[in-house]
Each structure stands twice: as C-alpha cells, then as structure tokens.
Amino acid sequence: MAKQIITVDPLTRIEGHLKIKVEVENGKVTNAFSTGDMFRGWEIILRERSPIDAPPIAQRICGVCPIPHGTGAVLALDDAFGVKPPANGRIIRNLMLASEFIHSHLLHFYHLAALDFVDITAILNYKGIDPKLNKIKDWVKSDADAGVKSAGAPFLPRYKGDYIKDDAVNIAAIANYIKALEIRRKAHEMLAIFGGKIPHCQTLFAGGVATQLNLERIINFKSRLAEVKSFIDNVYIPDVVAVASLYPDYFKIGKGVGNFISYGGLPTDDNGKMHYDSGTYIDGNIGNFDSNLIAEFVKYSKYSSGSGLYPLNGETTPDAKKDGAYSWLKAPRYNGKVVEVGPLARAIIMYLKGSDSDHKSLIDSALSTLGLQPADLISVMGRHAARALELSILTDRMDEWVDELDPAAPVHTKFKIPKTSEGMGLTEAARGSLGHWISIDNFRIANYQAVVPTTWNGGPRDDAGNMGPYEQALIGTPIADVENPIEVGRVIRSFDPCLACAVHIVEGDREILKFRVC
Amino acid sequence: MLISRKKFLQVSAGSIAGVALSSLWLPKLLSAADAKNGKGRLPVIWFQAQACSGCAVSFLDAAYPSVDDVLIEVISLEFNPVIMGATGDLAMGVIERMMVEEKGKYIFVVEGSIPTEADGFYCTVGEKEGNPVTALEWVKNIAANSMAVVAVGACASWGGIPSAPPNPTGAMPASKIVTGKPIINIPGCPPHPDWMVGTIVNVLKYGIPELDKLNRPTMFYGTDKLIHDNCELRQYFDTGTFAKDYGDKGCLYELGCKGPVSHCDVSTRGWNGGVNWCNRSGGPCIGCTEPFFPGGAGSGLYEKLPAVEVPGLEKININANTVGVALGGVVVAGIGAHAAARMIATKYRQNKEEKNRDKGTPYILKEKEEEEDK
Numbered sequence: 108m109a110k111q112i113i114t115v116d117p118l119t120r121i122e123g124h125l126k127i128k129v130e131v132e133n134g135k136v137t138n139a140f141s142t143g144d145m146f147r148g149w150e151i152i153l154r155e156r157s158p159i160d161a162p163p164i165a166q167r168i169c170g171v172c173p174i175p176h177g178t179g180a181v182l183a184l185d186d187a188f189g190v191k192p193p194a195n196g197r198i199i200r201n202l203m204l205a206s207e208f209i210h211s212h213l214l215h216f217y218h219l220a221a222l223d224f225v226d227i228t229a230i231l232n233y234k235g236i237d238p239k240l241n242k243i244k245d246w247v248k249s250d251a252d253a254g255v256k257s258a259g260a261p262f263l264p265r266y267k268g269d270y271i272k273d274d275a276v277n278i279a280a281i282a283n284y285i286k287a288l289e290i291r292r293k294a295h296e297m298l299a300i301f302g303g304k305i306p307h308c309q310t311l312f313a314g315g316v317a318t319q320l321n322l323e324r325i326i327n328f329k330s331r332l333a334e335v336k337s338f339i340d341n342v343y344i345p346d347v348v349a350v351a352s353l354y355p356d357y358f359k360i361g362k363g364v365g366n367f368i369s370y371g372g373l374p375t376d377d378n379g380k381m382h383y384d385s386g387t388y389i390d391g392n393i394g395n396f397d398s399n400l401i402a403e404f405v406k407y408s409k410y411s412s413g414s415g416l417y418p419l420n421g422e423t424t425p426d427a428k429k430d431g432a433y434s435w436l437k438a439p440r441y442n443g444k445v446v447e448v449g450p451l452a453r454a455i456i457m458y459l460k461g462s463d464s465d466h467k468s469l470i471d472s473a474l475s476t477l478g479l480q481p482a483d484l485i486s487v488m489g490r491h492a493a494r495a496l497e498l499s500i501l502t503d504r505m506d507e508w509v510d511e512l513d514p515a516a517p518v519h520t521k522f523k524i525p526k527t528s529e530g531m532g533l534t535e536a537a538r539g540s541l542g543h544w545i546s547i548d549n550f551r552i553a554n555y556q557a558v559v560p561t562t563w564n565g566g567p568r569d570d571a572g573n574m575g576p577y578e579q580a581l582i583g584t585p586i587a588d589v590e591n592p593i594e595v596g597r598v599i600r601s602f603d604p605c606l607a608c609a610v611h612i613v614e615g616d617r618e619i620l621k622f623r624v625c
Numbered sequence: 626m627l628i629s630r631k632k633f634l635q636v637s638a639g640s641i642a643g644v645a646l647s648s649l650w651l652p653k654l655l656s657a658a659d660a661k662n663g664k665g666r667l668p669v670i671w672f673q674a675q676a677c678s679g680c681a682v683s684f685l686d687a688a689y690p691s692v693d694d695v696l697i698e699v700i701s702l703e704f705n706p707v708i709m710g711a712t713g714d715l716a717m718g719v720i721e722r723m724m725v726e727e728k729g730k731y732i733f734v735v736e737g738s739i740p741t742e743a744d745g746f747y748c749t750v751g752e753k754e755g756n757p758v759t760a761l762e763w764v765k766n767i768a769a770n771s772m773a774v775v776a777v778g779a780c781a782s783w784g785g786i787p788s789a790p791p792n793p794t795g796a797m798p799a800s801k802i803v804t805g806k807p808i809i810n811i812p813g814c815p816p817h818p819d820w821m822v823g824t825i826v827n828v829l830k831y832g833i834p835e836l837d838k839l840n841r842p843t844m845f846y847g848t849d850k851l852i853h854d855n856c857e858l859r860q861y862f863d864t865g866t867f868a869k870d871y872g873d874k875g876c877l878y879e880l881g882c883k884g885p886v887s888h889c890d891v892s893t894r895g896w897n898g899g900v901n902w903c904n905r906s907g908g909p910c911i912g913c914t915e916p917f918f919p920g921g922a923g924s925g926l927y928e929k930l931p932a933v934e935v936p937g938l939e940k941i942n943i944n945a946n947t948v949g950v951a952l953g954g955v956v957v958a959g960i961g962a963h964a965a966a967r968m969i970a971t972k973y974r975q976n977k978e979e980k981n982r983d984k985g986t987p988y989i990l991k992e993k994e995e996e997e998d999k
Contacts, residue, residue: 115713116751119706122678124750126757144757145748146740147675148793152786157925163911164919164926167786170679170815218685222710239693246697256722257668261702264719265710285693292686296897302906304896306679306815309908310871317871317880317907327900425793427743518872596712607677 110137111589117144118599120219122171123606125565127577127595131586136595139574139581141565143436143606146409146425153555158184158524158547161555162311165543168557169608170306171214174207174298175536176608177311178372179543179557182532184313187545190522194377196315198508199301199518201373201382202328203308203316204534205505209294209335211537211603212450212494216347217287220491220600221280223593224350226270227262229277240282268593271353280350283342290338297331300324315519322514329509336502339495347495351477351488358479361487361598363580364445367452368396368563370542372535375508382504383453383535384462389444393459398533398542400442401558404569408437414570436609438566438575439558447576448539448563449602451484454493465503469496487580490601524550536560538603561609564602577602666698667829668731670723670767671705674748674760675787675796676737679815680778681707687818688898695822699829703731717751720763724770732828733771733806735799738780738787739764742795761802768803773833775809776800777821782810782841783916790921800840807833810840814913817891820845839916845890852884852910855892868907877904881927883912 109132116126124144129136149168153161165180166173178200185191192200231251233244250258257263271277295305301318302308310317318324351358371385385396405414411426426432440446457466458481473496474481483489525547532543539560546554566575574582577599584594671681685692685708696702702709704719711719723731737760740747745759752758768774776799779785787796800808809828811820824842827834834842853859861867861876868875876882884892887910891902903910911926912918919926 114752114755116757117706117713117716119709119712119716122707123676124673124748126752144750145675145760146794147747147787147796149786151791151793152789157927160919160926164786167677167679167814170677170682173677173679214682214685218708227710242697243693256726257701257703257719259710260719261696261705261709261711263710264715266712266715288685288692292688292898295686296900299897299901299906303901303903303908304891304906306682307913309903309906309911312871312908315871317909319872319874319907425743425747427746519870521870592713 113586113589113592113595115592115595116142118596118604120222120596120600121604121606122169123604123609125599125604125606127581127599129581129584129586129592129595131589134585134587136581136584136586139578140433141436141567141575141577141599142434143565143609145606146427146435147607148425150555150557153552155551157550158187158545158552159313161543161545161552162313163307163309165555165557166307166311168559169605171605172207172211172536172538172608173305173307174204174302174311175534175538175541176543176557176559177308178204178534178536179532179541180545181311181313182534183530183543183545184522184532185530186532187528187530187547188313188522188525189528190314190520191377192315193517193520195320195512195516195518196520197374197377198512199316199318199320200311201375201508202505203298203302203311204373205501205508206294206298207305208501208537209339209498210291210298212498213287213291213294213339213343215494215537215600215603216343216491217284218291219603220597221284221350222262222265223268223597223600224271224354225280225284226272226277227259227281229271229274230281232274233278235278237282239285240278243281243285266591266593266596267588268591269587271350273353276349276353280346283346286338286342290335293331293335297328297335300328300331312519314522315517318518320512320514320518325509325512325514329506332502332505332509336506339498339502344495344499347491348473348476351492354488357487357597358477358483358489359486360584360594361490361580361601362485364447364576365485366390366441366444366446367455368441368446368448368540369453369456370396370398370533370535370540372533375504382501384457384460386456386460386462387441387446388452388455388459389442389446393456398531401542402440402443403558403562404438404440405432406438406570407432407434407567409435410437432567434567436562436566436575436606438569439563440569440573445569445573445576445579446563447602448560449490450493450497450537450539451490452539453497453535454484455481463500466497466500469499487598487601490603494603526550538605538608539563557608559605559608561602561605565604565606565609577604666701667825668723668727669700669702669704669734669825670720670731670771671702671734671736672720672750672760672763672767673706674735674737674739674750674764675780675794676778677780678707678736680736680781680821681705683815683818684777684821685818686897687822690822692818695825699822700732700825703727714751720767724767728770729772731771732825733767733774735764735768735774735776735781736778738784738796738798739802740787740794740796741802742793747794764799764802768799768806771806773807773809773828774799774803775811775821775824775828777811777816779812779814779913779918782812783918785814786919789919808840809833809836809842812841812846812914812916812918813889814911814918816914817845817889817894817896819894820889841888841914846888846914848888850888850890852887852889852892852904853882855890856884856904857892858904872907877907877909879929880909881911881925881929882909883915883930884910885930886917887912887915889914
C-alpha cells in the first residue's frame, strides 16, 4: 500500500496552534512531524522591564496554565533577590498552583480529550428525567430535525470513528462533562480566593504572596476543596477507569520514547522537601535530575542561531521561513536524550523511587483493578490515569496544607531589587517540568528564558534527527481511516499540549544564564 | 433601544455581587430572541490568533448563565478551537462554510493579537493546498463576511503583551486589521466572563450596546466604572493609609495600583463567582482593561502613578502620602481625591492614546510634560 500523508492542522481541543503531519503505511503511522504554529517573542518583550513585572507577564504566556509560569517566575526572582517567602507565602503559592492542577486536569479530560472517545450523539437516546440532559437532547434534536447544518455545534461535526457504543456510558460522560464545567469553575474559585482572579492571578510576588490572609478565605477554600475532592475521587477517577477499560488497546498505543524527567515541585517545608520528587528515568534506569544537562537544539526550529547550547552564544533570531525548519518549538534534550515530562513522568519516577507510599499504593490499586503491569502506564491511557490519580493525592495534601496556614503570620518577606543578579525557578506544572531563568542588569531584566513542558514533549527533531516525544508516540499508531484520523488526536491529546507556552526564544550574546543543580 | 437598554442595565445592576446575568432572566431573554430569528441563537466564530486561551478559559468560567446554557440557548458556537469536536480540515471547513452560507449573519470573536511582520507567518492556522494560511489572512476574510467583530481581551483590543515594545512580531489589534465592520472591544487580561456573555447577549437582543470612544461597552467599562472611585480600599486612600509591602492593609497606590486610571466593574462585580477581585486580594490593579497595558520597557506594571496637582487646592502634590494626609481630615477630601483621580485618568488616557500607543513607546508619564500641559 502506498504511503499516505495526513496533515491535521489545526489540532484542536488543546491550548494553542499545533499541526501534526503523519505518514501512514499499511494502516500504521511510520513517520511524524509536530509543528508549533505560533510565535510571540515573550522573552524579548520582558527584557528591559522591571524584574517585578516578570510574574504577571510570564503568567500571561498561557491562559490555561498561568500559575505555573507565575510560580516559575517568582521562584526565579526569590533566587535572584535572595529572599525566602514565609511559610504562609510558600503554602499559598502551593495551594494556588495545586488548584490550577485541578482545573487543568479536569478541563483536559472532560472538555478536551473525552470527545475522542465519548459519542455525544448518544444524548438523542436519553430517556431519563434529568432536566439538563433533556435540554441538551432537545437542543441537538430540534436542530437536527430542522436540518440545521451546525446542529450540536461546537461538538459536531467530528471525525467518524470507534466511539463508545454503550449509551449509558456515553450519557454518564455527557452529564459529567457538564458537571465538570462547574467543578472546574470551583477550582478556579479556590484559586481566586488567594489569587484575586483567574485566569492570570494578582498576588504572586517575589518573597511570597500579596494575599491578605483571613479565616474566611481559609474556610471558603476548604469547603470548595471538599466538594472538588469528592468529584475527583468519585467521578473523575471512575470515569477515566471506565473509558480506559473500554479501550485496552490504548494501554499499548502511544508509548513513545519511554524516558522521563521531573524537576520536582511544590515545596512542603522550608528546607526544600517537595510534594513532587525530582528525578529521571532514562534507558530503564532511575537517576537524579541535574539541570546542567539540558540543551536546546534548533536545526529543525525556525531560528537562525547556535544549536545544542545552553546558554546560547551568539545572536538568536526568529526566522519564519528557515529552510528545513518546521516548528517554532525548539528541541530540548536531557543529556542528549529525548525525554517526556508530565503527570506520567512524575508517576513513573515517584513510583520507581518509592518517593511517596500513598502515591505508590494508589497506582498499584489502579493497576490491579485494570489488570495491568506498571509498564502499561507508558501509553495513551496511562497518561490519563496518571493525571487522575495524582489529583487524588494532591487534594488530600492540599487539605493538610491549608490547615498549616496561620492568619496571624506574614505572607510576604520584603525584598530589594538587586542591581545585578541571576535566578532560576524550577517547578512542576500540570503538564510537566517547567523552568524559568532570569538575569538582572542595572535593576532591569537583561535576559529571560522559560523551558516548558510542551517544548519538551512537542518539540521537533533534534540535530541528530531524533524525533520528539509526540512524534515518537505516534509511530506505530494504527490509523483505521486516513480521512478520519481520530487516533492521531487521541495520542497527541494524551500529552495535554499547551502550545502558547511552548514557543520561546533565547536571546543572548553572552553567558548570562547558568543552569545549576537545584 | 434606549428603554430596552435601560432595562438591560437594570437587570445587570442586580449583578453587583457577582450574580450577574442571573439565570432568572434568561428565559425571558430567550423568548424574545427566539421570536426574533427563529433559531434564536446567534452564530459565533471564535478564532484565536496570538492568544494564550485565557479569554476562552475565562468564557468557560461563566456562571450565571453557565457556559453550557450559553452554548445551548444564547449562541451557536460554530467554531472555537479550544472546545470544538472537529479538528484539522474538518474544523476549518466550518469556517469556510460559514463565510459563504452565513455571510453577514455571524459574530466574529477574535482572541489574541494578529502578527503582521514576516507576512504574517508568525501565526498560521490550517493549510490550503498544502500551504499554511496566516492568522492575518483568516482574520481579514472571516471579518469581511461577518455581521460584527468582537475583540476579546487586551491582545485583540489593543495588541496587549505581544505588541509591547519592541513588538517582535508586528502584533496588531483586530481594529487595525479589520475594516468596514463594527468592532466591539472587550478588553481585560482576561475579560470577565460576564462582560463577554453580556455583550453577546446585548447584541442578540438589543443590537450593539453603547460604546465609549475606545469601543468598549459602557455598561462594563463606563466612566462611572473607574476602579479607584469604586474600590473597597478607597477609605484607606482617603484617610492616608497606604500598604507599604505586599500583604499589608491599606490602599495599594504605593505598590503601583492603576485603579485611578482604569475602568471596569470588577470592584463591584467580583471575579470568579464574586469570591475576590484584584485589589481585594492585595495584588494591585495593573490596568489590564486599558490601552496602556502592559506598558513598555521604560515603565513597569507596578510603577507608581505620576504625581499631579489637585485643582482647587493650593499646589498639593498628590502622591499617595500627601493625598491622604492633606485631604484626609478636611471636608473636600472626597471631592479632591476624586478630582485628582479623574485628572490622572484623563491625562493618562490622552497621553497614551494620542501620543504613545501607535509608536509602541512606554506609557510612563513625565511630570514635566504634565506641568507643560497645564
């Protein structure tokens, strides 16, 4: 059978502009290209500004995951300013970041990824009495009966494919799609209780937070957390398990590179202990993470600059029409290796390191429920499962953290902006490992750099021609119908792409940013 | 029109503590809408250029009515890359069909600025005959076939952060790309969901709402919506209590609050179900609804507003301390402070809009210029 080329552009139900091109032979993907389609130049815009502008502006890299960027920025500023937040500041930062994990994971599963599996037309067969579901049924039915072409928009049209056939499962999933809108909104309310507003909060500053802490805020947060937690444990995790059990083949599909790193994040004490452990799992071996081993390659990226370097020497210039380049993303590599980051990376590394016994026993129980081995986690469904399971642990811990808050104690430590300095902020974001780097000269930002989860996962080939994690995960994926490549979306969406975050540029004519071991 | 709008405002006014656009009045609204155009829902194409999806996520946070009610009953959201079922050519085919079959009937929502340098190739969406299509081309074409254009967020309204100096990609707001169509700007970073839903509902039921000279709906951004005039921390300003560090009690002026020059109703509406809003949280207003946002390299989001003199009083330099101390105890306190804030606002806007915006220069005001102006 001749080779067929499929271009999926735009790949929707993600954040940002992503194009996926695959070559299909004998019904399987044999080659793949992941392309980031948009560039803004955030780091260039940050230069010359006051360093305290970095948290609010860095947040605005992404409206789905602003808090990780705000967190990376304040950690970099803490480092550069030599300031340490008081316990309240550290805890409130964690609670905001963790609230965003909840919003992000629920959005990802129910509102972005689920439509690749759930048959929303099953609502037409609904016979129950739930007023909301009947409203949706009438909405789709009346438009469809009247011959309205956009009936069911924006959920239809869609690819033809092997959607779930069981009406009861589909209808439950639709009901939970609606419920998840509300629960996700409540996670945002939790975040706003400490952050002022969201998307893009107001209270992240070097030295802690600006939040005025009072008992009312703590109680409001805790009561919402209980409701959200109940949904995660009783609805979200069972829904993921239900979908996963109907698609056992997706525990074999989308395996990808199988190497993982985690920077670690969410400090649980003032001495550097982290909720998410850092580490690496490369070529089957667990190891410690060393930030000095990161380098970014640009042979296939739309930049005319030096490659394989960090920090970069020489000018870096965006080149929208560079020959042979196919993405605005760079190709970051860890010790030269292609690696995946994200909830699955955290799960694998913490499971194998034995970092957290609650975490390990939860994964073990999920594996035994599904009749799977740990290695099966490295797959499309494994990524969904890892995401859901980590939220259960995280929400347990959040309830403990919020009890540690002391309304009478300070939330912020005063800082002075130094004339010259450098700082690094490493954290875990909902989508994986995130780092921000800043250098300050004459009280202004001289250089700024962010290496983000989707750059790790969605980047193009490196200079040696090694494909990025998305690309590798697509290889071997069966495509039943090249006109309706639903499988491509399933594989890529399992990574939870966030393209606005991923496109970055390093500007530098001198060694101003040094990676250090954290 | 005027009476209906008044009615609308009355209903919206019930919203003050964040129960905006109560679902109680939605049925009434829909019955009117149904009568008006059969299907009753307004077709919408929501397109993202240089966006961060923050506006789309904020839209998903709509509470009363909930976003699912909005999708089912208020609009027909034909295209939105964040939540739509279709992907690839199937998705772009929706836009192609709408531009022909629903020509002149749909609302075009633009999120994100539009890059114009490098022939627009800093942002491409989809392919035609194997070639990437720029967001610039899409925005021009979709707008040309639309009924009206709604720019959501600071980026689509003014250019936002992507257009901040040195504007590496030639990022432009929708108003610089689109010609010959009415444009409504719903700025904010992101805009409150009620502003987006409320504006769309207004278009559906009453037509385009009253706009200020920056094309913002006055019901959300009017001159009576100056943050500083409606701020719950205002008492601290009037009595001269100023937060010196983050987390302190007091007016946030010294920490760089842009409330005296920023218009929107979050100080009364509240964010995220009314649980909080910017200044209440302790994080100073950064002016995200205004064209000067986010300023330039020579200025900062948290730079203290420039000092001005208070009219009617002897040359008192209105920095935060003197306003509090000088005016706090006297009868004219309220008037004086209001006047000062208004004056700052006016100066700020004039400078920003007429002198600096197009050049992309920093928004910072020089005290000297202020004096010369007088």
